[in-house]
Amino acid sequence: MSSYEARFKVWRGDAQGGDLEDFKVEVNDGEVVLDIIHRLQATQAPDLAVRWNCKAGKCGSCSAEINGRPRLMCMTRMSVFERDETITVTPLRAFPVVRDLVTDVGFNYQKAREIPSFVPPEGLGPGDYRMFQEDVDRPQEFRKCIECFLCQDTCHVVRDHEENKQAFAGPRFLMRVAELDMHPLDAAEETGLDRGRTAQDEHGLGYCNITKCCTEVCPEGIRITDNALIPLKERAVDRKYDPLVWLGNKIRRRS
Amino acid sequence: MATGTEPQPVSGGVRTGTRAAIDAPHLRTDRWWLAPAATAAGLLAFVVYSTWRAFADADYYAAPYVSPFYSPCLAERCEPMRAGPNWEIFGGWWGISPAIIILIFPLGFRLTCYYYRKAYYRGFWASPPACAVAEPHKKYTGETRFPLILQNIHRYFFYAAILVAGILTYDTVLAFRDEHYAWGHMGLGTLVFLVNIVLIWAYTLSCHSCRHIVGGKLRHFSKHPVRYRMWQWVGKLNARHMQLAWASLLSVALADFYVYLVASGVFDDPRFF
Numbered sequence: 001m002s003s004y005e006a007r008f009k010v011w012r013g014d015a016q017g018g019d020l021e022d023f024k025v026e027v028n029d030g031e032v033v034l035d036i037i038h039r040l041q042a043t044q045a046p047d048l049a050v051r052w053n054c055k056a057g058k059c060g061s062c063s064a065e066i067n068g069r070p071r072l073m074c075m076t077r078m079s080v081f082e083r084d085e086t087i088t089v090t091p092l093r094a095f096p097v098v099r100d101l102v103t104d105v106g107f108n109y110q111k112a113r114e115i116p117s118f119v120p121p122e123g124l125g126p127g128d129y130r131m132f133q134e135d136v137d138r139p140q141e142f143r144k145c146i147e148c149f150l151c152q153d154t155c156h157v158v159r160d161h162e163e164n165k166q167a168f169a170g171p172r173f174l175m176r177v178a179e180l181d182m183h184p185l186d187a188a189e190e191t192g193l194d195r196g197r198t199a200q201d202e203h204g205l206g207y208c209n210i211t212k213c214c215t216e217v218c219p220e221g222i223r224i225t226d227n228a229l230i231p232l233k234e235r236a237v238d239r240k241y242d243p244l245v246w247l248g249n250k251i252r253r254r255s
Numbered sequence: 256m257a258t259g260t261e262p263q264p265v266s267g268g269v270r271t272g273t274r275a276a277i278d279a280p281h282l283r284t285d286r287w288w289l290a291p292a293a294t295a296a297g298l299l300a301f302v303v304y305s306t307w308r309a310f311a312d313a314d315y316y317a318a319p320y321v322s323p324f325y326s327p328c329l330a331e332r333c334e335p336m337r338a339g340p341n342w343e344i345f346g347g348w349w350g351i352s353p354a355i356i357i358l359i360f361p362l363g364f365r366l367t368c369y370y371y372r373k374a375y376y377r378g379f380w381a382s383p384p385a386c387a388v389a390e391p392h393k394k395y396t397g398e399t400r401f402p403l404i405l406q407n408i409h410r411y412f413f414y415a416a417i418l419v420a421g422i423l424t425y426d427t428v429l430a431f432r433d434e435h436y437a438w439g440h441m442g443l444g445t446l447v448f449l450v451n452i453v454l455i456w457a458y459t460l461s462c463h464s465c466r467h468i469v470g471g472k473l474r475h476f477s478k479h480p481v482r483y484r485m486w487q488w489v490g491k492l493n494a495r496h497m498q499l500a501w502a503s504l505l506s507v508a509l510a511d512f513y514v515y516l517v518a519s520g521v522f523d524d525p526r527f528f
Binding site for chain 1: 274
């Protein structure tokens with residue numbers, strides 16, 4: 001096993017201020033960035049705050065920005081960097097910082113609460129649901145989301161414009177709207193809830209300019225833009241901008 | 256109830272008060288600028304070339320080939336093309352290049368295309384220039400307001416693009432003639448036209464609006480097996496939408512340039528049979 005000494009810059013501080021701090025730290029074969037952060041904690045900075053849990057890319061806790069790119073620390077191998085490269089690790093830059101690498105991601109929970117949940121179909125009890133695989137393939141892709149919020153962090157709509165946080169739910173939660181709107185048994189429409197319309201009117205779908213950064217950073221490889229956001233935009237067009245669809249619906253309803 | 260005393264949202268980006276205090280607008284160390292710069296350069300080159308050719312109003316027909324920029328030719332001033340796409344809908348009053356009439360449709364299709372939107376928002380408008388690289392604009396409303404809300408008419412341009420692709424297919428069939436209009440011949444130009452039309456169709460059918468219309472709007476694929484199959488097929492093409500967008504942009508420019516070279520007498524079309 002070979003090892004070397006890597007140079008790191010890690011952001012230390014809190015809401016009152018902070019700075020990048022330099023470290024030299026041992027790196028061994030097969031290690032990931034989170035291992036190095038743990039070694040820093042163990043040997044040089046015992047009070048370094050970092051959020052982590054599974055170390056397997058499934059809990060979505062250790063999101064950070066490594067050399068300026070939103071990534072999971074546990075899924076970023078040290079072997080992708082040059083040995084003489086200085087590696088910079090900062091907290092997510094779209095959310096308020098708590099301390100060191102830990103940010104307050106409460107914005108995302110607020111947005112999650114604003115989306116009406118699955119509406120069970122009338123007359124079917126738990127255990128009675130029957131669905132075809134081809135009907136659930138699309139929502140199942142979105143269920144792979146581990147809620148690391150890297151897509152929310154990288155989306156320039158809120159990252160570069162704090163003032164848009166009120167109006168824009170972000171890619172993760174627009175994807176949630178898409179998931180429910182594509183769910184074969186969701187009965188929201190029967191209760192008068194038009195999810196396609198609310199995506200635009202209440203969750204800020206129009207702010208998305210489909211520049212695909214959410215898809216680029218997704219550690220689960222979910223095609224957020226192509227499979228959730230653009231289909232949602234097309235559904236909004238169906239409802240608001242396509243007179244042919246509007247006319248067709250009118251005629252169908254009358255007959 | 257709004258009382259007017261609610262806290263107003265703070266404006267700003269990555270350097271906003273409560274976020275980690277880092278002065279740099281980004282900390283990326285890779286060559287993040289390369290992709291938007293290359294995209295902008297490629298699109299700009301096409302805009303310059305197509306503007307020159309669209310306004311040139313010359314060298315767009317060399318029997319049996321008609322430039323895709325001038326097809327269909329809808330004004331009286333168009334060069335007569337035997338059995339070709341001459342329809343004088345606009346009559347004699349149209350005083351400038353007839354290419355302008357028809358190019359508005361493919362231009363609108365590509366301008367509102369979901370891939371090209373990404374490309375020019377990043378390449379020309381830096382909104383954002385690259386992922387996690389701060390954009391230079393103070394305000395951002397995306398596609399919620401005029402004029403960008405008009406991006407929602409993409410599907411109408413898709414319908415028009417289907418018609419234009421149909422006419423270019425007709426032109427490709429006509430390219431199986433020789434310069435004396437005799438059928439059953441093929442030259443290098445025929446091959447150029449064939450490649451172009453395949454790429455044009457592939458790009459048009461890989462469109463996100465097409466994917467939605469053929470099946471994406473359905474909630475129960477199991478009740479519509481034919482549309483489900485079509486959706487799957489378009490989905491496979493759609494995964495390559497960016498590559499097809501560039502390939503078809505290049506091929507349509509090349510097909511036009513080939514006609515220009517033959518029509519202006521730079522060389523004769525090599526005939527295979």
